Structure formats: structure tokens, C-alpha cells
Amino acid sequence: MTLDSLQLLFFKNYEAATLQFTPGLNCFIGDNGSGKTNLLDAIHYLSLTKSALTPVDANSIKQGADFFVVKGKFSADEGADAETIQVSLRQGQKKTLTHDKQPYERMADHIGRYPAVLVSPYDTDLIREGSEERRKYFDSLLSQFDHGFLDVLIAYNALLRQRNALLKLAADRPAQGFDRDYLLAIDDQLAPLGTNLSQQRATFLERFTPIFRQHYQQLADGREEVSLTYKSQLLEADFGQLLRQNERRDLMMQRTTAGAHRDDFVFLMDGLPVKSYASQGQQKSYAIALKLAQFEILTTRLVAAGTEAAKPLLLLDDIFDRLDDKRIARLLELVADDTFGQVFLTDTNLARTDQALANVRGDIRRFRVQGGTAEQL
Ligand SMILES: Nc1ncnc2c1ncn2[C@@H]1O[C@H](COP(=O)(O)OP(=O)(O)OP(=O)(O)O)[C@@H](O)[C@H]1O
Incomplete structure (x- = not known):
């Protein structure tokens, strides 16, 4: 399973952003506080209907705005039709979750369909x-x-x-x-x-x-x-x-x-x-x-469940800053040997990321994250 694209409106420090992803490794590079983790959190919303960082959904609405929308297009296999998941919240109202524009009767029915695993400094x-x-x-x-x-x-x-x-x-x-x-x-x-x-x-x-x-x-x-x-x-x-x-x-x-x-x-x-x-x-x-x-x-x-090609999305937040070289090498070995499927990682330093990923095969896409914008490099 792959997240093909992500669209944000008034989500945390993003006013409007659209990102197209590779099924391989996606790197969000930017300074502290630029909005890298917020992108991982948006993906977390699509997978688990909630933030990994705050128990209060209203905190995810951009300051001064009165709603947020997080929209993701997933495809199960290459060439398969994309499925659109959208989470939105208007100030003072209930959060809504739709699958191809159809609202879920129960948010719980969504859990487990698009699994993601977050490796975070808060673990x-x-x-x-x-x-x-x-x-x-x-x-x-x-x-x-x-x-x-x-x-x-x-x-x-x-x-x-x-x-x-x-x-x-x-x-x-x-x-x-x-x-x-x-x-x-x-x-x-x-x-x-x-x-x-x-x-x-x-x-x-x-x-x-x-x-x-x-x-x-x-x-x-x-x-x-x-x-x-x-x-x-x-x-x-x-x-x-x-x-x-x-x-x-x-x-x-x-x-x-x-x-x-x-x-x-x-x-x-x-x-x-x-x-x-x-x-x-x-x-x-x-x-x-x-x-x-x-x-x-x-x-x-x-x-x-018969979805052989499917693997959970892997979200790696700040691993290069927090882990020593040996642990990073071990994690990247797992990335390199195809243990993981689609991966999203954040780092503050493009040169360090490139060096760490030098031996990783497969498609790598980099995004420059800056003050609530994300641009593909
Ligand atoms: N609801 C919100 N409205 C506006 N801005 C917000 C909101 N929630 C969080 N932010 C801003 O998002 C920024 C933090 O973004 P994020 O945690 O993604 O940073 P980061 O790039 O991962 O930084 P670091 O490298 O330090 O981990 C902060 O500047 C914070 O003020």
C-alpha cells in the first residue's frame, strides 16, 4: 500500500500544501520548527484518524483558521485505482472521516486499513x-x-x-x-x-x-x-x-x-x-x-489478510539527530533490504541525509520544508 499524495489545508503551520510521494523513500528536510513532523502527523491522521502529538484535534487547526483538512490518496498495488481518505475538522464540530467521499459510520471501522508505524523522539x-x-x-x-x-x-x-x-x-x-x-x-x-x-x-x-x-x-x-x-x-x-x-x-x-x-x-x-x-x-x-x-x-x-504487497507506512521522525551511527546503520539496512515498504523520514540536514542514504537502492524523493511549505527538490 502506498500513499501517492497528501493535501493539507490549514493544518498546523500549513495553509495549503500538496505533496506527491514516491513508493520508496520520502525525505522531509528543513530547520527545526519548519513543519517536518507536522507532515508525518498528517499521515498519522490518515492512518489512525488522530494526531500522534496532541490528544486535542482542535490544536491541529492552523492558528487563526477555523477548520483543517488532511487528504491522502492511497493505492493498494501499482496501477490500482487510488482510494481517497480525508480527515477534516471544523472548530466546535465533530471530526469527519471519509473514504472516497463516503463518511464512515464509525471512525473505528477505518483503524487497521491503512496501518502506519511512527518511530519518534517521544517513543x-x-x-x-x-x-x-x-x-x-x-x-x-x-x-x-x-x-x-x-x-x-x-x-x-x-x-x-x-x-x-x-x-x-x-x-x-x-x-x-x-x-x-x-x-x-x-x-x-x-x-x-x-x-x-x-x-x-x-x-x-x-x-x-x-x-x-x-x-x-x-x-x-x-x-x-x-x-x-x-x-x-x-x-x-x-x-x-x-x-x-x-x-x-x-x-x-x-x-x-x-x-x-x-x-x-x-x-x-x-x-x-x-x-x-x-x-x-x-x-x-x-x-x-x-x-x-x-x-x-x-x-x-x-x-x-491476502494483501501480500502491502506493508505499513513507516514514519521515521528525527532519527539522524537522535540515534548513534550503529543504530542508524541498522535501520537503514532494513530500509535497503526491502523489509520496509514506503518510508517517510525527517532531517534537518540534506547533506547528512544524502550521505546516510548513499547505499540505499530504490527511489528516493526529497522535499525542502520551510515555514509551512514543502517543495520537492
Ligand atoms: N495549530 C497550529 N497553528 C500554527 N502553527 C502550528 C500549529 N501547531 C503547530 N504549529 C507550528 O508548527 C511548528 C512545529 O512544526 P514541526 O513539529 O513539524 O517542526 P519540525 O520541522 O519537525 O521541527 P524539529 O526539527 O524541531 O522537530 C512550530 O513552529 C509550531 O508553532
Whole structure:
């Protein structure tokens, strides 16, 4: 699958821009703050319906404008008809997503159809931040991998919101009494969904972890052992029973204190937490290995779905600035040996990019990015 072109209107620091891409390697070159990452983020919108950088869509509207449009033309195979995906948002309204001008009934139906993997300076946040970051990352990956998972996740989150709202209402208006039957009715539905989520995450990790470890060994020359495990109360205890046991505490805390939304993914190096034990370089390798494993596992899904030629889009943000020569060389080996399909990368220095890519075969297209404009070189 290839992104043939990208069109932007009032997106971040772009007023209007159109870019035509090569199916090979596309390089965005420009100074800090010129708008390179914003181009990757626009592609992220087309793939995942949201920004990789901000949870608030309105932040992506150009300052002073009242809407943005991001439009991309994708083709599955060479010569195949292009499909147009468009994401747009008007200030104060709901975001819309269309496929060949047809609006999706549910944004979720789009997820996984045009997968993309972003390797970004913020990847190590996965290691440093709290469990929510990690759950979000794996849930997003699993949703692209298996649509059934996303359906369960959406249903679980909706019920959890209802349950938390009820707990809050009980605390805010004690005089009106607490509708316990309603709580039990929610719990009856929430329990199997939570158990299902945790089981799916655990099964996915069994597949994902060996691929991840292999990528880490290749990136870091295999000096240390890394592991990745999933920690969930729901794999050992009955979630329905946990909800009942915790009812009083939940009422006091005004939120659901146990469940799949509390699970975590544990990152270890030589048996110790990566966050406190690993060096910065090792943390970077750990995070990149996660992303490369993500790329590989999403590719296997596309192959299984019969779209052999299809590979996720790979978005490499700022890799030359952040990574040492060995890691860059390893990444570029993967680019050179056709492991990846279409690649988009950003850099501040054209000469450095050209030098790094000197041995990479295939089509390379460069764009000069400057103050919200992008011109093909
Ligand atoms: N909604 C918006 N309206 C206008 N400008 C915006 C908006 N959102 C972000 N920007 C601008 O976009 C610029 C950042 O662009 P981007 O992150 O793409 O830079 P970059 O070229 O990747 O830089 P670096 O090399 O430092 O990573 C900033 O100058 C920021 O002010």
C-alpha cells in the first residue's frame, strides 16, 4: 500500500500544501520548527484518524483558521485505482472521516486499513511514563492488528464510563439513594469484556515478545537480555468477583479501582526495570525495537489478510539527530533490504541525509520544508 499524495489545508503551520510521494523513500528536510513532523502527523491522521502529538484535534487547526483538512490518496498495488481518505475538522464540530467521499459510520471501522508505524523522539515516553501510556500503545497496536479487539475495547470503555459516572453520582447526591441494581447490571456486562481484553492482550504479547526480543538483539548487538511481560489481575482472579469485593472502595473512591484499565506492561532488562536500570541509549534501543516489532507484526497481519504487497507506512521522525551511527546503520539496512515498504523520514540536514542514504537502492524523493511549505527538490 502506498500513499501517492497528501493535501493539507490549514493544518498546523500549513495553509495549503500538496505533496506527491514516491513508493520508496520520502525525505522531509528543513530547520527545526519548519513543519517536518507536522507532515508525518498528517499521515498519522490518515492512518489512525488522530494526531500522534496532541490528544486535542482542535490544536491541529492552523492558528487563526477555523477548520483543517488532511487528504491522502492511497493505492493498494501499482496501477490500482487510488482510494481517497480525508480527515477534516471544523472548530466546535465533530471530526469527519471519509473514504472516497463516503463518511464512515464509525471512525473505528477505518483503524487497521491503512496501518502506519511512527518511530519518534517521544517513543521512550513509553518507558518513562505511567501504565496508561503503555496500555494506550498496545491497545492501539492490537486494534490495528485485530478489529475484534477494538470493538471489545470500545464497549468496555463505554461501560466503564457509565459505571464511574454512577459511582460519582452516588457520592455527589447521597440523598437520592444509590441504584445498586444498575451497578450490578453494568458489572454483569463489564466482567466478561474486561476478562476478554486482558486475555487478548496476553495472547498478543506471546506473539509479539519473541519478535521484539529479536529486534532488540539486532539493534544492540545482543549484550543484554530484554523481556516484556503483561501484568493483569484479571488473568488470575474472576473480574466479576473483584468488582463485588471492591464495591465499597469504588464507591468511596468514585471510580472503578480494578479492571483491564489498570493492567500494565512490564519492561525489563536483565531482569530489572528498564526505566531505572537501562542507560538512555539502551532505552532508545528498547523503544525502537518495540516499533520495529510493531512493523513486523502488522505486516504479518496484512499478509494473512491476502494483501501480500502491502506493508505499513513507516514514519521515521528525527532519527539522524537522535540515534548513534550503529543504530542508524541498522535501520537503514532494513530500509535497503526491502523489509520496509514506503518510508517517510525527517532531517534537518540534506547533506547528512544524502550521505546516510548513499547505499540505499530504490527511489528516493526529497522535499525542502520551510515555514509551512514543502517543495520537492
Ligand atoms: N495549530 C497550529 N497553528 C500554527 N502553527 C502550528 C500549529 N501547531 C503547530 N504549529 C507550528 O508548527 C511548528 C512545529 O512544526 P514541526 O513539529 O513539524 O517542526 P519540525 O520541522 O519537525 O521541527 P524539529 O526539527 O524541531 O522537530 C512550530 O513552529 C509550531 O508553532
